[in-house]
Amino acid sequence: MWLKLKAGEIDLICSELVLLESLVMPLKQANTALAQTYEQLLLGTDIQLIPISQKILRDAATLRAATNLKTPDAIHSTTAINTNCTLFLTNDRAF
Secondary structure, eight states, X not given: OHHHHHTTSSOOEEETHHHHHXXXXXXXXXXHHHHHXXXXXXXXXXXXXXXXXXXXXXXXXXXXXXXXXXXXXXXXXXXHHHTTOSOOOOOOTTO
16 A cells, blocks of 8 residues: 555545544653654655545534444544545444
8 A cells, every 4th residue: 555655556545633543542652752653654645634624524423423433433434435535444443
């Protein structure tokens, strides 16, 4: 996946929410080096972080009401839907 991203063969799109979610554990553990690595990966590469707009919030609320997804999952899902993603990757076993 990373090679295809670097070669411009695929786009990697995430909600900006992924930044918050990625930083929690390193910050809890006072692991600033890991937090900085995550930030550099998310902010300093070709990953497209999509802002959480009011449209995404409204669409996520509609999705959450229909499916009982948790709020973060609804935001990520709606971001993928609104940006026409063809593949959705998650590390969430309960998703």
